[in-house]
Amino acid sequence: MPATQARPEAVDLRSVRPWGLPEDTADALARIAWSTIVEPGDSTAGRLVAMLGASRSLGLVLDTINGRGSSIVRACWDSGEVTGDDLHSLEPSLDAGLARWRPRADRIDVAEVVRAAATVGGALVLPGDPDWPTRFDDLEAHAPLVVWSRGTPLADRSPLVHPPTLAVVGCRANTLAGAEAAAEITSSAADAGCTVVSGGAYGIDAVAHRVAIAAGTPTVAVLAGGIDQLYPTGHVELLRNVSRQGVLLAESPPGTRPTRWRFLARNRLIAALGDAVVVVEAAARSGALNTANHAAQLGRPVLAVPGAFSSPASVGCHRLVADGRAVLAVRPEDPARAAIAAHSGVDRFEDTALTLSGPAEDPEVLRVIDALGRRRATTTIDVARRSGLSVMAATDALALAELQGLVHRRSDGWAAVPPPARRS
Numbered sequence: 001m002p003a004t005q006a007r008p009e010a011v012d013l014r015s016v017r018p019w020g021l022p023e024d025t026a027d028a029l030a031r032i033a034w035s036t037i038v039e040p041g042d043s044t045a046g047r048l049v050a051m052l053g054a055s056r057s058l059g060l061v062l063d064t065i066n067g068r069g070s071s072i073v074r075a076c077w078d079s080g081e082v083t084g085d086d087l088h089s090l091e092p093s094l095d096a097g098l099a100r101w102r103p104r105a106d107r108i109d110v111a112e113v114v115r116a117a118a119t120v121g122g123a124l125v126l127p128g129d130p131d132w133p134t135r136f137d138d139l140e141a142h143a144p145l146v147v148w149s150r151g152t153p154l155a156d157r158s159p160l161v162h163p164p165t166l167a168v169v170g171c172r173a174n175t176l177a178g179a180e181a182a183a184e185i186t187s188s189a190a191d192a193g194c195t196v197v198s199g200g201a202y203g204i205d206a207v208a209h210r211v212a213i214a215a216g217t218p219t220v221a222v223l224a225g226g227i228d229q230l231y232p233t234g235h236v237e238l239l240r241n242v243s244r245q246g247v248l249l250a251e252s253p254p255g256t257r258p259t260r261w262r263f264l265a266r267n268r269l270i271a272a273l274g275d276a277v278v279v280v281e282a283a284a285r286s287g288a289l290n291t292a293n294h295a296a297q298l299g300r301p302v303l304a305v306p307g308a309f310s311s312p313a314s315v316g317c318h319r320l321v322a323d324g325r326a327v328l329a330v331r332p333e334d335p336a337r338a339a340i341a342a343h344s345g346v347d348r349f350e351d352t353a354l355t356l357s358g359p360a361e362d363p364e365v366l367r368v369i370d371a372l373g374r375r376r377a378t379t380t381i382d383v384a385r386r387s388g389l390s391v392m393a394a395t396d397a398l399a400l401a402e403l404q405g406l407v408h409r410r411s412d413g414w415a416a417v418p419p420p421a422r423r424s
Contacts, residue, residue, distance in 0.1 A: 011111045015118035016148075022126055029110050030054035031126065031145045032253065036113060037104040038145075040251050040265035044097035046141035047090065048072070051079045054145065064098060065105045116254035122148045122227040135165075135272045138298050142268060144251035148227040151243035152218070163218065164343035166335055167197040167274030167295070169267075169288040170204025170281040175313050178281035181305050182207040184332035185278060190215035192336040195246070197222065197273045199266065200239055202232060204280045204288070209242055219246040220273065224266040225258035226250055264290055271295035275342040278303040278335035279326065282316030289316045296325050301338040303329040321403060328403040330362075364389060364397040369406060369416055377413030 011029055013021055022028040031054045038045040048057040052075055060072045073091060117124065125132055125147045136143045166189045168182060186196055186208045196212040198205040200221035212219035221242045223229065227250040230236045242248060251269065252262065267287060271277055271294035279302070282288040295302050304326040307314025320326035329335055364387075371386035371394075372378045378386075384394035398414055401407040407414050 011114055013114060013124065016114055016122060016124040018123060022129075026055045027053065028124065028126055028146075030058045032110045032113055032124070033058055033108050034145050035251065035253050036108055036110070037101045038097075039100075040144065040262060041139075041142045041268060042097070042100075043141040044090075044093045045101075045145070046143060048076070048094075048097075049145060050141065051076050061098065061101065062105060065102050113253045113255075116226075116228060117148055120150060120228045120254070122150045122254065125149055133273055135275075136269070139268060139272050144269065146251065148250045148254065150227045150248040150250075151246055163193055163195045164336075164339045165195045165197055165220075165273055165275050166339040167270050167277040167291070168204065168208035168335070169198060169270065169277065169279055169291045171283055171286050171288060171313050171316075172201055172203035172205075173283075173313065174203040174207070174281050175307070175311060177307065177311075178204060178305075178313055179207050181332070182280045183211045185280065185305075185329070185335050186211040187215060188333040189336040189339070190217035192333070192340060193217075194336050194339055195220060197270055199224075199263075199270055199287075200231075200235055200242070200248075201287075202234070206235065206238060209238060213241050213245050216245070221246075221248050222266055222269050222273070223248060223250040223258070224252075224262040226252050226254040226256040228254045229256065229258060231258045263287060267291040268294040271298055271300060274300055274339065276301040276303065276335055276339035278305065278329055278338075279317055279320060280305045281307060281311075281313040282320075283312050284315045284319070286316045289320070292320055292326060301342055302326040303335050303338060305329045327405075328400070330400065330404075362397070362400065364393060365401045365404075365406070368394055368397040368414075369401060372407065372414055372416045377410045377415045379413040383414060 013025065013028060034045055034049065034054060048061070051057070052060070056075070060075055064072055072094060076090060168186055170178060170182060182204045189196055190212055194217070196208055196217060196219045198208045198219070198221060200209065200223060209219050209221060219242055221239055223231070225231055227248060230239045239248060249269070264287065267290045271291050274295065277292060277295040277300055279288045279292050292302050302320065302325060304317035304320045306328060307317060321328050367387040367389060368383050371383045380395055380398065381391060383398065384391045387394060389397065398407060402409060405417060407416055
């Protein structure tokens with residue numbers, strides 16, 4: 001009999017729940033079991049758990065895999081949580097899901113997972129817990145079923161829940177300029193009281209974690225494997241330091257090795273945890289861009305740090321801004337301001353004092369905006385004449401204002417964007 005089918009008291013969760021047992025132990029055990037048979041972000045499993053509950057859905061899946069003929073589709077219909085169209089789309093994904101889950105279904109050992117987590121001081125965090133990051137709920141069917149934490153007791157400081165959170169991401173092969181930018185951004189975030197989230201990787205991630213640790217601010221490293229798999233191996237000591245001051249977080253059960261696809265799946269958690277996300281450096285094909293795309297889909301503010309035209313490490317950042325998926329980070333404090341504004345529920349940065357280096361902070365941007373006509377577009381040369389700036393300075397200021405969503409270019413010149421239409 002699989003461990004999940006045993007009596008709830010057969011598995012002792014106290015070793016991974018120092019603050020108390022869950023209200024529904026059977027649900028907790030089923031969620032752990034689910035996490036051993038599915039890969040992170042499995043939306044079919046997420047939908048089943050949402051519709052039927054973790055324990056019932058797991059039982060139906062195991063019955064079906066073992067040929068006992070329970071009707072999962074019928075149970076979903078009876079739950080009242082699906083429409084006919086939902087059911088029609090669920091059936092093929094359910095067949096594919098069962099095929100994915102079958103090879104692992106006879107290897108469920110919840111007791112061993114709990115023992116492995118307890119060995120490294122891991123803690124089980126469940127949806128509904130006071131310290132469950134409710135930002136994960138924005139992932140809907142792709143949300144983690146459980147997460148494992150390692151580090152600062154959540155009841156003490158709860159860096160996953162309370163402070164504004166800034167996700168700092170970037171490439172592994174960073175430049176010196178990128179490292180300096182990441183350090184300044186993280187230092188500003190620490191000064192502003194933000195928790196710093198990253199992925200524990202080489203490069204920009206490491207800079208963000210190290211600066212946060214040095215500044216004494218909480219930091220969270222989201223791992224691509226189990227909570228007992230400190231990877232990369234060159235960062236074992238860094239990750240231990242993160243756990244002493246903040247939290248290591250993983251959705252895969254202990255013993256799970258990091259893989260390429262798990263790194264990509266992990267990125268959605270970094271994006272969800274952040275009130276805002278800043279991409280410091282990213283090549284044309286970069287995991288940091290994957291994180292930025294997840295953040296944009298979740299409605300999180302995304303910022304990108306500009307770099308040299310000739311730097312391959314900045315190609316991705318420039319593309320994010322050019323495509324309208326990110327706002328330019330003009331100053332080191334901009335990302336923290338964005339996170340604080342989002343955490344406070346502010347829809348537009350310009351509605352608060354937490355403006356992203358807006359015109360009031362940049363006198364040349366203010367001058368070119370004031371120089372624009374109220375009814376007609378204004379050419380760059382006319383903007384230069386009216387503002388008293390050189391053509392080059394006016395061009396630069398207009399470009400900056402455009403990136404901030406304050407002006408837009410028309411075929412006949414430049415025009416101001418009315419405040420309600422400005423990019424948030």
